[in-house]
Amino acid sequence: MVPRGGEAVPTASRAVRTGEPRRRVPRTDALLADPAVAARVAELGRDLVKATVTRVQQRCRDGALAPESVPAAVLAALPPRAATGRPVVNATGVLLHTNLGRAPLSAAARAAVAASCGTTDLELDLDTGRRGVRGAGTLAALRAAVPAAEAALVVNNNAAAVVLAATALAAGREIVLSRGELVQIGDGFRLPDLIASTGARLREVGTTNCTTAADYRAAVGADTGLIVKLHRSNFTITGFTAEAGIDELTGLGVPVLADLGSGLLAPQPLLPDEPDAATALRDGADLVCFSADKLLGGPQAGVLLGRAATLESLRRHPLYRALRADKLTLAALEATLRGPTPPIAVALAAAPDERLRRAERLAELLRANGIDATAEPSDGVVGGGSAPGVRLASATVRLPTRYAEPLRAGDPAVLGRIADDGCLLDVLAVDPADDRFVADAVLAVARCR
């Protein structure tokens, strides 16, 4: 309702012409002093709150809002956080979704990040008071997790790890790579282009389907800086194929880097075709690199493990300074390694029966509230450039398609997939502790209709 009765002011404003209560629009300083609004100013900062206040005042001036409703409308319109990024419940059936920030952090990793937000001992040894190794605890945790590694280094992501190794070991020289491993990872991002951008020359060997140790041996010469063995992380080649193992590429007088992609530290029986760091190093790789936010279940980072002397030459290269990981990442990574099993590994190991039971419980609860919901088995995938071709037996709750959009608009958003004339909410990547939240979100959408 538009309140009336404000005194006309002697200007030609719209408020006067329409007789609206312009003078009764609550003043900015009064609104900012309202205790509930002031509490949000402490959280969000004055500028963000003031911008919302200005918008709501305008609605009042336009006659769309009663003056007495302005304080409550300001509180309702304030953003939940100072950053615009929204949490999303991943009900897509893709365990590692690059568009959703890949692995969710464990509670231990979140706590470690929170504890590292202030000033820390990142590069200081508090026992001696002297400069220390950056992220020493994280590097020690990596070596403990992969005893075959003499040393470790952490950079911004796996692409940075490849760039650093290629630059430090082979800039201006040749990098030998199989034609079967000229991989595009996602969104137009091609690893051969990345390697070429470092100033190293790519020396392709073999064919798309067959590359043998002899192909590498024939290509390696005085100008070779590095052999790269790249995991085909998002596709498979089947049929008539041949590939040289890492153990066949050692002893050529050139360092071997294995880009493992997905970040398994040791073999994972559920994903028998995914390479792991311990095996690659035991097979003789000088260096391995992988993403920390894929199957390892940690923060975005690139981990390099391997020979101490080789990693020291990477650490001393000027480019390392531009690629190194920050203190929050190092804290999250260490807690991921030392703490309880991270959510990705828990979700991967869950029994398929249990996934179906969760979907059935959810569907039943929704049906009891008059919602057209059914549980169905589904095929989940690992995603995020890991375990191509692997299907994970999962389960979804099928809702009418019209639920998809309002669920996506929530905070947190609930993101399912639309298929076969339905909105499918897959439990694969949903933390079981969030099942109740998903149900509440669906119920809230149903109530608003």
Ligand SMILES: *Cc1c(COP(=O)(O)O)cnc(C)c1O
């Ligand atoms: C995912 C992936 C990368 C890129 O890793 P980022 O951490 O996203 O930079 C590189 N190589 C392989 C084989 C991958 O699977």
